[in-house]
Amino acid sequence: MTVNARNPLSTLKSHLAAACAVAALLLAAGGAEAADLNALIWCDHSDPALLEPFEKANDVKVNVKEFEGTGAGLAIVDQSQPGDWDVMVIDSIDVPRGVEKGLFEPLPEDKLPFADLFPEVKMDKSTIVDGKRYGITEKFGYNTIGFNKTKVDPADMQSLASLTSDKYKGKVAIYDYYLPVIGMAALAIGKKTADLTEADLPALKAELLKMKANAKLVGEVTASQTALATGEVDVLVGGGEWVTAGLAKENPALDFSIPKEGAVLWSQSLAMFKDSKNKDMALKFIQYIMSPEGQARLATSSCYWGMPANTKAALTDEQKKILRFDEQPGFLARAQAYPAPNADLDKKMQDMWTEMLQAQ
Protein backbone atom coordinates (compact mmCIF):
# COMPACT_ATOMS: atom_id res chain seq x y z
CA MET A 1 0.00 0.00 0.00
CA THR A 2 1.36 3.41 -0.88
CA VAL A 3 0.67 6.54 0.98
CA ASN A 4 0.55 9.71 -1.04
CA ALA A 5 1.99 12.81 0.52
CA ARG A 6 -0.73 15.48 0.50
CA ASN A 7 -0.58 19.16 1.12
CA PRO A 8 -2.41 20.56 4.18
CA LEU A 9 -5.06 22.25 2.03
CA SER A 10 -6.12 19.05 0.30
CA THR A 11 -6.19 17.28 3.68
CA LEU A 12 -8.44 20.01 5.01
CA LYS A 13 -10.67 19.74 1.94
CA SER A 14 -11.00 15.99 2.35
CA HIS A 15 -11.88 16.43 6.01
CA LEU A 16 -14.47 19.04 5.05
CA ALA A 17 -15.93 16.66 2.48
CA ALA A 18 -16.14 13.94 5.11
CA ALA A 19 -17.79 16.37 7.53
CA CYS A 20 -20.32 17.37 4.84
CA ALA A 21 -21.11 13.72 4.20
CA VAL A 22 -21.69 13.13 7.91
CA ALA A 23 -23.86 16.27 8.09
CA ALA A 24 -25.89 15.10 5.09
CA LEU A 25 -26.40 11.73 6.73
CA LEU A 26 -27.50 13.39 9.94
CA LEU A 27 -29.89 15.65 8.01
CA ALA A 28 -31.29 12.62 6.22
CA ALA A 29 -31.77 10.91 9.55
CA GLY A 30 -33.46 14.07 10.84
CA GLY A 31 -35.77 13.98 7.84
CA ALA A 32 -36.58 10.37 8.55
CA GLU A 33 -37.38 11.27 12.14
CA ALA A 34 -39.73 13.99 10.94
CA ALA A 35 -41.66 11.27 9.06
CA ASP A 36 -41.92 9.21 12.24
CA LEU A 37 -44.72 9.53 14.72
CA ASN A 38 -43.80 10.95 18.11
CA ALA A 39 -46.18 9.91 20.85
CA LEU A 40 -46.28 11.06 24.46
CA ILE A 41 -47.80 8.06 26.15
CA TRP A 42 -48.61 6.01 29.21
CA CYS A 43 -46.82 2.70 29.56
CA ASP A 44 -49.62 0.60 28.04
CA HIS A 45 -48.88 2.14 24.63
CA SER A 46 -45.23 1.10 24.67
CA ASP A 47 -46.15 -2.58 24.28
CA PRO A 48 -44.61 -3.81 20.98
CA ALA A 49 -47.66 -6.02 20.47
CA LEU A 50 -49.70 -2.82 20.18
CA LEU A 51 -47.31 -0.72 18.11
CA GLU A 52 -45.75 -3.18 15.68
CA PRO A 53 -48.86 -3.91 13.56
CA PHE A 54 -49.37 -0.18 13.05
CA GLU A 55 -45.72 0.42 12.23
CA LYS A 56 -45.66 -2.40 9.67
CA ALA A 57 -48.94 -1.44 8.07
CA ASN A 58 -47.93 2.20 7.66
CA ASP A 59 -44.16 1.83 7.29
CA VAL A 60 -43.62 4.26 10.11
CA LYS A 61 -41.67 4.25 13.36
CA VAL A 62 -43.59 5.25 16.46
CA ASN A 63 -41.24 7.00 18.89
CA VAL A 64 -42.74 6.90 22.35
CA LYS A 65 -41.96 8.72 25.56
CA GLU A 66 -43.64 7.55 28.73
CA PHE A 67 -44.79 9.86 31.47
CA GLU A 68 -46.88 9.57 34.62
CA GLY A 69 -49.29 12.28 35.62
CA THR A 70 -50.67 15.09 33.52
CA GLY A 71 -48.42 17.66 35.20
CA ALA A 72 -45.31 15.73 34.20
CA GLY A 73 -46.65 15.23 30.65
CA LEU A 74 -47.44 18.90 30.14
CA ALA A 75 -44.00 19.78 31.53
CA ILE A 76 -42.40 17.62 28.82
CA VAL A 77 -44.44 19.47 26.19
CA ASP A 78 -43.42 22.83 27.71
CA GLN A 79 -39.78 21.87 27.37
CA SER A 80 -40.19 20.70 23.75
CA GLN A 81 -40.28 22.57 20.50
CA PRO A 82 -43.66 23.04 18.78
CA GLY A 83 -44.11 20.09 16.46
CA ASP A 84 -41.97 17.71 18.46
CA TRP A 85 -45.01 15.65 19.44
CA ASP A 86 -47.88 14.31 17.36
CA VAL A 87 -50.21 12.57 19.80
CA MET A 88 -50.64 12.40 23.57
CA VAL A 89 -52.41 10.10 25.99
CA ILE A 90 -54.03 12.09 28.75
CA ASP A 91 -56.54 11.66 31.57
CA SER A 92 -59.89 12.50 29.97
CA ILE A 93 -60.64 15.00 32.73
CA ASP A 94 -57.39 16.82 31.89
CA VAL A 95 -58.08 17.35 28.19
CA PRO A 96 -59.28 20.93 28.91
CA ARG A 97 -55.91 21.70 30.55
CA GLY A 98 -54.19 20.94 27.23
CA VAL A 99 -56.79 22.89 25.27
CA GLU A 100 -56.34 25.94 27.55
CA LYS A 101 -52.63 25.81 26.78
CA GLY A 102 -53.46 25.80 23.06
CA LEU A 103 -51.83 22.42 22.52
CA PHE A 104 -54.48 20.27 20.87
CA GLU A 105 -56.10 20.01 17.46
CA PRO A 106 -59.85 19.32 17.20
CA LEU A 107 -60.51 15.72 16.13
CA PRO A 108 -62.59 14.90 13.05
CA GLU A 109 -65.58 13.14 14.61
CA ASP A 110 -66.71 11.69 11.27
CA LYS A 111 -63.43 9.80 10.90
CA LEU A 112 -63.47 8.18 14.33
CA PRO A 113 -65.79 5.46 15.66
CA PHE A 114 -67.64 7.52 18.25
CA ALA A 115 -70.85 5.60 17.62
CA ASP A 116 -69.17 2.39 18.81
CA LEU A 117 -68.00 3.75 22.15
CA PHE A 118 -69.69 3.00 25.45
CA PRO A 119 -71.85 6.14 25.74
CA GLU A 120 -70.88 6.72 29.39
CA VAL A 121 -67.18 7.00 28.61
CA LYS A 122 -67.32 9.60 25.86
CA MET A 123 -66.75 12.15 28.63
CA ASP A 124 -68.18 15.01 26.58
CA LYS A 125 -67.86 17.45 29.50
CA SER A 126 -64.10 17.03 29.39
CA THR A 127 -63.31 16.12 25.81
CA ILE A 128 -65.46 18.79 24.16
CA VAL A 129 -64.38 22.40 24.65
CA ASP A 130 -66.27 25.27 22.99
CA GLY A 131 -68.16 22.81 20.83
CA LYS A 132 -65.05 21.08 19.49
CA ARG A 133 -63.89 17.61 20.48
CA TYR A 134 -60.21 17.46 21.43
CA GLY A 135 -59.94 13.98 22.89
CA ILE A 136 -61.33 10.50 22.32
CA THR A 137 -61.60 8.03 25.18
CA GLU A 138 -59.59 4.93 24.34
CA LYS A 139 -59.54 2.94 27.59
CA PHE A 140 -61.30 3.09 30.91
CA GLY A 141 -61.88 1.30 34.15
CA TYR A 142 -62.70 1.83 37.78
CA ASN A 143 -60.87 2.87 40.86
CA THR A 144 -62.65 0.55 43.19
CA ILE A 145 -61.88 -2.40 45.47
CA GLY A 146 -59.41 -5.02 44.32
CA PHE A 147 -59.18 -8.07 46.55
CA ASN A 148 -58.10 -11.66 47.01
CA LYS A 149 -61.33 -13.60 47.18
CA THR A 150 -59.77 -16.49 49.06
CA LYS A 151 -58.68 -14.21 51.89
CA VAL A 152 -61.70 -11.92 52.32
CA ASP A 153 -65.44 -12.36 52.32
CA PRO A 154 -66.48 -11.23 48.81
CA ALA A 155 -69.79 -10.05 50.27
CA ASP A 156 -67.88 -7.54 52.41
CA MET A 157 -66.32 -6.11 49.29
CA GLN A 158 -69.72 -4.95 48.09
CA SER A 159 -69.56 -2.03 50.53
CA LEU A 160 -66.98 0.70 50.93
CA ALA A 161 -67.67 0.57 54.69
CA SER A 162 -65.53 -2.60 54.85
CA LEU A 163 -62.47 -0.57 54.00
CA THR A 164 -62.60 1.14 57.38
CA SER A 165 -63.82 -1.87 59.34
CA ASP A 166 -61.59 -3.42 62.02
CA LYS A 167 -62.06 -6.78 60.29
CA TYR A 168 -59.58 -5.74 57.61
CA LYS A 169 -57.18 -3.73 59.72
CA GLY A 170 -53.64 -4.16 58.43
CA LYS A 171 -54.86 -6.07 55.38
CA VAL A 172 -55.45 -3.06 53.16
CA ALA A 173 -53.31 -1.16 50.66
CA ILE A 174 -54.29 2.21 49.22
CA TYR A 175 -53.50 3.14 45.63
CA ASP A 176 -51.30 6.20 45.68
CA TYR A 177 -53.25 8.69 43.58
CA TYR A 178 -55.13 11.27 45.52
CA LEU A 179 -57.96 12.10 43.11
CA PRO A 180 -59.59 8.68 42.68
CA VAL A 181 -59.13 7.67 46.32
CA ILE A 182 -60.61 10.98 47.45
CA GLY A 183 -63.43 10.16 45.01
CA MET A 184 -63.91 6.81 46.74
CA ALA A 185 -63.90 8.53 50.13
CA ALA A 186 -66.60 10.84 48.78
CA LEU A 187 -68.70 7.87 47.67
CA ALA A 188 -68.22 6.28 51.09
CA ILE A 189 -69.67 9.33 52.84
CA GLY A 190 -72.48 9.68 50.33
CA LYS A 191 -71.17 12.61 48.27
CA LYS A 192 -71.13 12.88 44.50
CA THR A 193 -67.64 13.24 43.06
CA ALA A 194 -68.82 15.96 40.68
CA ASP A 195 -70.17 18.10 43.52
CA LEU A 196 -67.17 18.17 45.85
CA THR A 197 -66.30 21.57 47.30
CA GLU A 198 -63.88 22.88 49.90
CA ALA A 199 -66.60 22.48 52.53
CA ASP A 200 -66.42 18.70 52.05
CA LEU A 201 -62.72 18.49 52.83
CA PRO A 202 -62.99 17.92 56.62
CA ALA A 203 -65.36 14.97 56.15
CA LEU A 204 -63.22 13.59 53.33
CA LYS A 205 -60.10 13.91 55.47
CA ALA A 206 -61.75 12.04 58.34
CA GLU A 207 -62.69 9.22 55.97
CA LEU A 208 -59.20 9.09 54.46
CA LEU A 209 -57.63 8.94 57.91
CA LYS A 210 -59.89 6.02 58.80
CA MET A 211 -58.76 4.23 55.63
CA LYS A 212 -55.12 4.99 56.43
CA ALA A 213 -55.52 3.60 59.94
CA ASN A 214 -56.49 0.29 58.34
CA ALA A 215 -53.81 0.40 55.65
CA LYS A 216 -50.47 -1.30 55.61
CA LEU A 217 -49.17 0.73 52.70
CA VAL A 218 -49.97 3.38 50.16
CA GLY A 219 -48.41 2.36 46.86
CA GLU A 220 -48.24 3.19 43.18
CA VAL A 221 -49.33 0.70 40.52
CA THR A 222 -46.47 -1.79 40.75
CA ALA A 223 -46.19 -1.67 44.54
CA SER A 224 -49.96 -2.14 44.89
CA GLN A 225 -49.92 -5.10 42.52
CA THR A 226 -46.92 -6.61 44.29
CA ALA A 227 -48.58 -6.22 47.68
CA LEU A 228 -51.73 -7.95 46.49
CA ALA A 229 -49.85 -10.63 44.57
CA THR A 230 -47.48 -11.51 47.43
CA GLY A 231 -50.23 -11.63 50.04
CA GLU A 232 -48.85 -8.61 51.86
CA VAL A 233 -52.40 -7.24 51.73
CA ASP A 234 -55.74 -8.74 50.79
CA VAL A 235 -57.59 -5.58 49.76
CA LEU A 236 -56.58 -2.70 47.53
CA VAL A 237 -58.45 0.59 47.84
CA GLY A 238 -58.51 2.29 44.46
CA GLY A 239 -57.45 -0.80 42.53
CA GLY A 240 -59.63 -2.32 39.89
CA GLU A 241 -59.39 -4.48 36.82
CA TRP A 242 -56.05 -2.89 35.89
CA VAL A 243 -54.53 -4.58 38.94
CA THR A 244 -56.36 -7.88 39.00
CA ALA A 245 -56.75 -8.57 35.27
CA GLY A 246 -53.03 -8.50 34.57
CA LEU A 247 -52.39 -11.01 37.35
CA ALA A 248 -55.43 -13.17 36.65
CA LYS A 249 -53.48 -15.98 34.95
CA GLU A 250 -50.97 -16.33 37.79
CA ASN A 251 -53.46 -15.71 40.55
CA PRO A 252 -57.10 -16.31 39.62
CA ALA A 253 -58.09 -15.53 43.22
CA LEU A 254 -57.73 -11.82 42.54
CA ASP A 255 -60.92 -9.98 41.71
CA PHE A 256 -62.54 -6.56 41.93
CA SER A 257 -65.96 -5.30 42.90
CA ILE A 258 -68.06 -2.27 42.16
CA PRO A 259 -69.57 -1.73 45.62
CA LYS A 260 -73.11 -0.58 46.21
CA GLU A 261 -71.94 3.00 46.82
CA GLY A 262 -70.33 3.00 43.37
CA ALA A 263 -66.82 3.33 41.98
CA VAL A 264 -64.74 6.06 40.40
CA LEU A 265 -64.50 5.86 36.62
CA TRP A 266 -61.04 6.51 35.18
CA SER A 267 -60.67 7.13 31.51
CA GLN A 268 -57.76 7.98 29.29
CA SER A 269 -58.02 9.85 26.02
CA LEU A 270 -55.97 10.34 22.91
CA ALA A 271 -55.38 13.87 21.66
CA MET A 272 -53.57 15.24 18.62
CA PHE A 273 -51.16 18.15 18.86
CA LYS A 274 -52.05 21.32 16.99
CA ASP A 275 -48.42 21.76 15.93
CA SER A 276 -47.96 18.17 14.75
CA LYS A 277 -46.02 18.02 11.48
CA ASN A 278 -47.58 14.69 10.69
CA LYS A 279 -51.30 15.10 11.32
CA ASP A 280 -52.37 12.52 8.75
CA MET A 281 -50.26 9.84 10.40
CA ALA A 282 -51.37 11.04 13.84
CA LEU A 283 -55.00 10.58 12.81
CA LYS A 284 -54.17 7.14 11.38
CA PHE A 285 -52.60 6.23 14.71
CA ILE A 286 -55.68 7.34 16.63
CA GLN A 287 -57.88 5.43 14.16
CA TYR A 288 -55.73 2.33 14.65
CA ILE A 289 -55.87 2.57 18.44
CA MET A 290 -59.65 3.00 18.26
CA SER A 291 -60.10 0.12 15.80
CA PRO A 292 -61.37 -3.23 17.14
CA GLU A 293 -57.90 -4.77 16.74
CA GLY A 294 -56.06 -1.82 18.32
CA GLN A 295 -58.56 -1.66 21.16
CA ALA A 296 -58.07 -5.33 21.98
CA ARG A 297 -54.30 -4.95 22.02
CA LEU A 298 -54.46 -1.80 24.13
CA ALA A 299 -56.92 -3.32 26.58
CA THR A 300 -54.60 -6.27 27.20
CA SER A 301 -51.33 -4.37 27.11
CA SER A 302 -48.52 -5.94 29.10
CA CYS A 303 -48.20 -2.81 31.27
CA TYR A 304 -51.79 -2.91 32.49
CA TRP A 305 -55.15 -4.16 31.39
CA GLY A 306 -58.23 -1.99 31.14
CA MET A 307 -61.59 -1.87 29.42
CA PRO A 308 -61.48 -0.77 25.78
CA ALA A 309 -63.73 2.22 25.08
CA ASN A 310 -64.90 0.62 21.83
CA THR A 311 -67.72 -1.90 22.37
CA LYS A 312 -66.53 -3.76 19.25
CA ALA A 313 -63.00 -4.44 20.55
CA ALA A 314 -61.75 -7.76 19.15
CA LEU A 315 -61.18 -9.43 22.50
CA THR A 316 -61.27 -13.19 22.96
CA ASP A 317 -63.96 -14.68 25.17
CA GLU A 318 -61.35 -15.37 27.84
CA GLN A 319 -60.13 -11.78 27.78
CA LYS A 320 -63.71 -10.50 27.96
CA LYS A 321 -64.33 -12.74 30.94
CA ILE A 322 -61.28 -11.40 32.77
CA LEU A 323 -62.32 -7.82 32.02
CA ARG A 324 -65.92 -8.65 32.95
CA PHE A 325 -66.97 -7.14 29.65
CA ASP A 326 -70.60 -8.21 29.89
CA GLU A 327 -71.05 -6.62 33.30
CA GLN A 328 -69.96 -3.18 32.12
CA PRO A 329 -73.43 -1.66 31.65
CA GLY A 330 -74.21 -2.38 35.31
CA PHE A 331 -70.80 -1.12 36.47
CA LEU A 332 -71.04 2.04 34.42
CA ALA A 333 -74.47 2.79 35.82
CA ARG A 334 -72.97 2.87 39.33
CA ALA A 335 -69.73 4.64 38.44
CA GLN A 336 -68.99 8.32 38.96
CA ALA A 337 -66.38 10.39 37.18
CA TYR A 338 -63.03 11.42 38.67
CA PRO A 339 -63.29 14.50 40.83
CA ALA A 340 -62.36 17.45 38.61
CA PRO A 341 -61.43 20.20 41.08
CA ASN A 342 -60.30 23.65 40.07
CA ALA A 343 -56.65 24.54 40.68
CA ASP A 344 -57.26 25.87 44.20
CA LEU A 345 -59.31 22.90 45.37
CA ASP A 346 -56.89 20.54 43.63
CA LYS A 347 -54.03 21.99 45.67
CA LYS A 348 -56.02 21.65 48.90
CA MET A 349 -56.87 18.05 48.04
CA GLN A 350 -53.22 17.23 47.45
CA ASP A 351 -52.24 18.84 50.75
CA MET A 352 -54.93 16.78 52.46
CA TRP A 353 -53.48 13.68 50.80
CA THR A 354 -50.01 14.60 52.08
CA GLU A 355 -51.40 14.90 55.60
CA MET A 356 -53.03 11.50 55.25
CA LEU A 357 -49.74 9.94 54.12
CA GLN A 358 -47.90 11.40 57.11
CA ALA A 359 -50.55 10.29 59.60
CA GLN A 360 -49.33 7.53 61.91
Add this chain to the structure above:
Amino acid sequence: MSVSGSNSRALPWALVTPALAWTLLFFVLPFIAMGFSSLTAHEGGGFTLANYSQFFTDPSYWRSMVNSLEVTAIVTVISILLAYPFAWILAEMVPQRWQRLALMLAVLPFWTSYVVRSYSWLLVLAQNGVINRALTGMGLIAEPLQLANTRFATVTGFVHFFVMLLTLTIFANLKQLSPSYRRAAADLGAGPVRTFLHVVLPLTLPGIMVGAFLTFVLCIGDYITPQILGGNNELVMPQLVMMQIGRRGDFPLASALSIILMAVVTIAYLACARWLKIERA
Protein backbone atom coordinates in the same frame (compact mmCIF):
# COMPACT_ATOMS: atom_id res chain seq x y z
CA MET B 1 11.54 25.15 25.19
CA SER B 2 10.50 28.31 27.01
CA VAL B 3 6.95 29.29 27.79
CA SER B 4 6.12 32.98 27.77
CA GLY B 5 4.55 34.55 30.88
CA SER B 6 1.14 35.17 29.27
CA ASN B 7 1.00 31.60 27.94
CA SER B 8 1.86 30.16 31.32
CA ARG B 9 -0.98 32.16 32.85
CA ALA B 10 -3.45 31.20 30.12
CA LEU B 11 -2.70 27.48 30.12
CA PRO B 12 -4.31 26.66 33.50
CA TRP B 13 -7.42 28.60 32.49
CA ALA B 14 -7.56 26.76 29.17
CA LEU B 15 -7.35 23.48 31.01
CA VAL B 16 -10.12 24.26 33.48
CA THR B 17 -12.42 26.02 31.00
CA PRO B 18 -14.26 22.84 29.88
CA ALA B 19 -14.92 21.89 33.50
CA LEU B 20 -16.03 25.43 34.33
CA ALA B 21 -18.31 25.56 31.29
CA TRP B 22 -19.78 22.20 32.19
CA THR B 23 -20.43 23.29 35.78
CA LEU B 24 -21.90 26.59 34.63
CA LEU B 25 -24.18 25.00 32.04
CA PHE B 26 -25.34 21.99 33.96
CA PHE B 27 -25.25 23.15 37.57
CA VAL B 28 -25.06 26.91 38.10
CA LEU B 29 -27.57 27.99 35.45
CA PRO B 30 -30.16 25.29 36.24
CA PHE B 31 -29.72 26.09 39.93
CA ILE B 32 -30.38 29.79 39.31
CA ALA B 33 -33.41 28.89 37.17
CA MET B 34 -34.68 26.65 39.97
CA GLY B 35 -34.12 29.47 42.46
CA PHE B 36 -36.19 31.86 40.34
CA SER B 37 -38.87 29.24 39.82
CA SER B 38 -39.12 28.68 43.58
CA LEU B 39 -40.00 32.36 44.02
CA THR B 40 -42.93 32.35 41.58
CA ALA B 41 -46.56 31.40 42.03
CA HIS B 42 -47.77 28.21 40.33
CA GLU B 43 -50.92 29.88 39.03
CA GLY B 44 -50.39 33.17 37.22
CA GLY B 45 -46.68 33.56 38.00
CA GLY B 46 -45.53 36.62 39.96
CA PHE B 47 -43.07 36.88 42.85
CA THR B 48 -44.03 35.06 46.04
CA LEU B 49 -42.48 33.48 49.10
CA ALA B 50 -45.54 31.27 49.55
CA ASN B 51 -43.70 28.14 48.38
CA TYR B 52 -41.16 28.48 51.18
CA SER B 53 -43.70 29.54 53.78
CA GLN B 54 -45.78 26.46 52.97
CA PHE B 55 -42.85 24.25 53.88
CA PHE B 56 -42.21 25.99 57.18
CA THR B 57 -45.85 26.33 58.22
CA ASP B 58 -47.37 23.03 57.06
CA PRO B 59 -46.53 20.33 59.62
CA SER B 60 -46.89 17.51 57.09
CA TYR B 61 -44.30 19.16 54.82
CA TRP B 62 -41.96 19.85 57.72
CA ARG B 63 -42.40 16.26 58.86
CA SER B 64 -40.98 15.09 55.51
CA MET B 65 -37.70 16.82 56.25
CA VAL B 66 -37.60 15.34 59.76
CA ASN B 67 -38.25 11.88 58.28
CA SER B 68 -35.50 12.39 55.69
CA LEU B 69 -32.97 13.47 58.30
CA GLU B 70 -33.86 10.65 60.69
CA VAL B 71 -33.63 7.95 58.00
CA THR B 72 -30.41 9.38 56.62
CA ALA B 73 -28.79 9.58 60.06
CA ILE B 74 -29.77 6.00 60.92
CA VAL B 75 -28.55 4.68 57.55
CA THR B 76 -25.26 6.54 57.80
CA VAL B 77 -24.47 5.35 61.32
CA ILE B 78 -25.40 1.71 60.63
CA SER B 79 -23.47 1.75 57.36
CA ILE B 80 -20.34 3.06 59.08
CA LEU B 81 -20.60 0.47 61.85
CA LEU B 82 -20.91 -2.35 59.32
CA ALA B 83 -18.52 -0.99 56.72
CA TYR B 84 -15.51 -0.42 58.99
CA PRO B 85 -15.08 -4.06 60.00
CA PHE B 86 -15.64 -5.13 56.38
CA ALA B 87 -12.99 -2.71 55.18
CA TRP B 88 -10.63 -3.81 57.97
CA ILE B 89 -11.04 -7.47 57.08
CA LEU B 90 -10.50 -6.68 53.42
CA ALA B 91 -7.42 -4.58 54.00
CA GLU B 92 -5.78 -6.52 56.81
CA MET B 93 -6.96 -10.11 56.78
CA VAL B 94 -7.69 -11.01 53.17
CA PRO B 95 -4.48 -12.07 51.38
CA GLN B 96 -3.28 -9.56 48.80
CA ARG B 97 -3.97 -11.91 45.89
CA TRP B 98 -7.63 -12.29 46.90
CA GLN B 99 -8.26 -8.61 47.56
CA ARG B 100 -9.10 -7.82 43.95
CA LEU B 101 -11.75 -10.54 43.90
CA ALA B 102 -13.08 -9.41 47.28
CA LEU B 103 -13.35 -5.83 46.02
CA MET B 104 -15.19 -7.00 42.96
CA LEU B 105 -17.67 -8.87 45.17
CA ALA B 106 -18.04 -5.71 47.23
CA VAL B 107 -19.12 -3.69 44.22
CA LEU B 108 -21.51 -6.35 42.91
CA PRO B 109 -24.56 -4.66 44.46
CA PHE B 110 -23.83 -1.65 42.23
CA TRP B 111 -24.29 -3.82 39.14
CA THR B 112 -27.93 -4.49 39.90
CA SER B 113 -30.64 -2.03 39.00
CA TYR B 114 -31.63 0.09 41.95
CA VAL B 115 -35.32 -0.59 41.31
CA VAL B 116 -34.86 -4.35 40.95
CA ARG B 117 -32.83 -4.49 44.16
CA SER B 118 -35.50 -2.57 46.06
CA TYR B 119 -38.25 -4.87 44.82
CA SER B 120 -36.09 -7.87 45.70
CA TRP B 121 -35.88 -6.58 49.26
CA LEU B 122 -39.62 -6.14 49.24
CA LEU B 123 -40.01 -9.83 48.42
CA VAL B 124 -37.51 -10.80 51.10
CA LEU B 125 -39.23 -8.73 53.77
CA ALA B 126 -42.82 -9.39 52.73
CA GLN B 127 -45.36 -11.09 54.96
CA ASN B 128 -44.73 -14.40 53.20
CA GLY B 129 -41.18 -13.51 52.24
CA VAL B 130 -37.95 -15.33 52.99
CA ILE B 131 -37.42 -13.93 56.50
CA ASN B 132 -40.94 -14.40 57.77
CA ARG B 133 -41.18 -17.90 56.32
CA ALA B 134 -37.89 -18.86 57.92
CA LEU B 135 -38.89 -17.48 61.32
CA THR B 136 -42.34 -19.04 61.29
CA GLY B 137 -40.91 -22.31 59.90
CA MET B 138 -38.47 -22.53 62.80
CA GLY B 139 -41.30 -21.80 65.22
CA LEU B 140 -39.64 -18.61 66.47
CA ILE B 141 -42.71 -16.49 65.75
CA ALA B 142 -46.37 -17.40 65.49
CA GLU B 143 -47.46 -14.51 63.25
CA PRO B 144 -45.41 -12.94 60.44
CA LEU B 145 -43.63 -9.74 61.41
CA GLN B 146 -44.44 -6.46 59.71
CA LEU B 147 -41.11 -5.86 58.00
CA ALA B 148 -41.97 -4.57 54.52
CA ASN B 149 -43.48 -1.13 54.02
CA THR B 150 -41.85 0.25 57.14
CA ARG B 151 -38.95 2.52 57.99
CA PHE B 152 -37.03 -0.65 58.84
CA ALA B 153 -37.41 -1.81 55.22
CA THR B 154 -36.28 1.55 53.86
CA VAL B 155 -33.23 1.57 56.11
CA THR B 156 -32.39 -2.03 55.17
CA GLY B 157 -32.52 -1.24 51.45
CA PHE B 158 -30.35 1.82 51.89
CA VAL B 159 -27.80 0.10 54.13
CA HIS B 160 -27.42 -2.76 51.64
CA PHE B 161 -26.34 -0.25 49.04
CA PHE B 162 -24.32 2.23 51.06
CA VAL B 163 -22.39 -0.15 53.26
CA MET B 164 -20.36 -1.17 50.20
CA LEU B 165 -19.78 2.45 49.21
CA LEU B 166 -18.43 3.17 52.67
CA THR B 167 -16.41 -0.04 52.68
CA LEU B 168 -14.60 1.07 49.54
CA THR B 169 -13.75 4.55 50.85
CA ILE B 170 -12.56 3.22 54.22
CA PHE B 171 -10.65 0.39 52.52
CA ALA B 172 -8.80 2.93 50.36
CA ASN B 173 -7.93 4.90 53.48
CA LEU B 174 -6.71 1.84 55.36
CA LYS B 175 -4.52 0.77 52.45
CA GLN B 176 -2.89 4.20 52.37
CA LEU B 177 -2.05 4.00 56.06
CA SER B 178 1.63 3.23 56.47
CA PRO B 179 2.31 0.14 58.69
CA SER B 180 5.05 2.15 60.38
CA TYR B 181 2.43 4.03 62.40
CA ARG B 182 1.25 0.83 64.02
CA ARG B 183 4.78 -0.42 64.51
CA ALA B 184 5.68 2.87 66.20
CA ALA B 185 2.63 2.60 68.47
CA ALA B 186 3.57 -0.99 69.35
CA ASP B 187 7.16 0.10 70.06
CA LEU B 188 5.77 2.65 72.46
CA GLY B 189 3.87 -0.08 74.30
CA ALA B 190 0.37 0.39 72.92
CA GLY B 191 -1.75 -2.74 72.60
CA PRO B 192 -3.92 -3.48 69.53
CA VAL B 193 -6.98 -1.74 70.98
CA ARG B 194 -5.11 1.43 71.98
CA THR B 195 -3.32 1.46 68.64
CA PHE B 196 -6.62 1.23 66.84
CA LEU B 197 -8.37 3.87 68.96
CA HIS B 198 -5.52 6.37 69.11
CA VAL B 199 -3.73 5.83 65.80
CA VAL B 200 -5.66 3.94 63.14
CA LEU B 201 -9.13 5.32 63.76
CA PRO B 202 -8.16 9.00 63.78
CA LEU B 203 -6.06 8.55 60.66
CA THR B 204 -8.92 6.82 58.79
CA LEU B 205 -11.52 9.39 59.83
CA PRO B 206 -11.22 11.25 56.52
CA GLY B 207 -12.18 8.08 54.67
CA ILE B 208 -15.11 7.52 57.01
CA MET B 209 -16.28 11.09 56.65
CA VAL B 210 -16.01 11.14 52.86
CA GLY B 211 -18.04 7.92 52.72
CA ALA B 212 -20.49 9.24 55.30
CA PHE B 213 -20.98 12.45 53.36
CA LEU B 214 -21.58 10.53 50.12
CA THR B 215 -24.04 8.31 51.95
CA PHE B 216 -25.79 11.36 53.37
CA VAL B 217 -26.11 13.06 49.98
CA LEU B 218 -27.29 9.97 48.11
CA CYS B 219 -29.63 8.84 50.87
CA ILE B 220 -31.37 12.14 51.57
CA GLY B 221 -31.95 12.71 47.85
CA ASP B 222 -33.21 9.23 47.03
CA TYR B 223 -36.77 8.68 45.86
CA ILE B 224 -36.84 5.03 44.79
CA THR B 225 -36.05 3.14 47.99
CA PRO B 226 -38.48 4.95 50.33
CA GLN B 227 -41.13 4.77 47.61
CA ILE B 228 -40.84 1.02 47.11
CA LEU B 229 -39.82 -0.21 50.54
CA GLY B 230 -41.35 2.40 52.82
CA GLY B 231 -44.89 1.86 51.60
CA ASN B 232 -45.49 5.62 51.60
CA ASN B 233 -46.28 5.43 55.28
CA GLU B 234 -43.99 8.33 56.01
CA LEU B 235 -42.99 10.71 53.26
CA VAL B 236 -39.42 11.84 52.75
CA MET B 237 -38.46 15.00 50.90
CA PRO B 238 -37.86 13.55 47.41
CA GLN B 239 -41.30 11.93 47.52
CA LEU B 240 -42.82 15.26 48.48
CA VAL B 241 -41.04 16.91 45.54
CA MET B 242 -42.32 14.25 43.14
CA MET B 243 -45.87 14.68 44.42
CA GLN B 244 -45.85 18.32 43.38
CA ILE B 245 -44.85 17.44 39.83
CA GLY B 246 -46.93 14.33 39.05
CA ARG B 247 -50.42 15.60 38.32
CA ARG B 248 -50.32 19.26 39.24
CA GLY B 249 -47.01 20.16 37.62
CA ASP B 250 -46.32 22.57 40.48
CA PHE B 251 -42.69 23.21 39.58
CA PRO B 252 -42.35 26.36 41.77
CA LEU B 253 -43.21 24.42 44.94
CA ALA B 254 -41.09 21.46 43.82
CA SER B 255 -38.22 23.90 43.20
CA ALA B 256 -38.58 25.46 46.64
CA LEU B 257 -38.51 22.05 48.29
CA SER B 258 -35.45 21.07 46.23
CA ILE B 259 -33.64 24.27 47.22
CA ILE B 260 -34.37 23.53 50.87
CA LEU B 261 -33.07 19.99 50.41
CA MET B 262 -29.95 21.35 48.74
CA ALA B 263 -29.45 23.81 51.61
CA VAL B 264 -29.47 20.91 54.07
CA VAL B 265 -26.87 19.05 52.00
CA THR B 266 -24.73 22.20 51.86
CA ILE B 267 -24.90 22.58 55.64
CA ALA B 268 -23.87 18.93 56.00
CA TYR B 269 -20.94 19.53 53.66
CA LEU B 270 -19.82 22.64 55.51
CA ALA B 271 -20.03 20.79 58.81
CA CYS B 272 -17.90 17.94 57.44
CA ALA B 273 -15.44 20.26 55.73
CA ARG B 274 -14.95 22.37 58.83
CA TRP B 275 -14.56 19.41 61.17
CA LEU B 276 -12.12 17.57 58.96
CA LYS B 277 -10.52 20.72 57.66
CA ILE B 278 -10.86 19.23 54.17
CA GLU B 279 -10.19 22.63 52.64
CA ARG B 280 -6.66 22.53 54.04
CA ALA B 281 -6.00 18.93 53.04
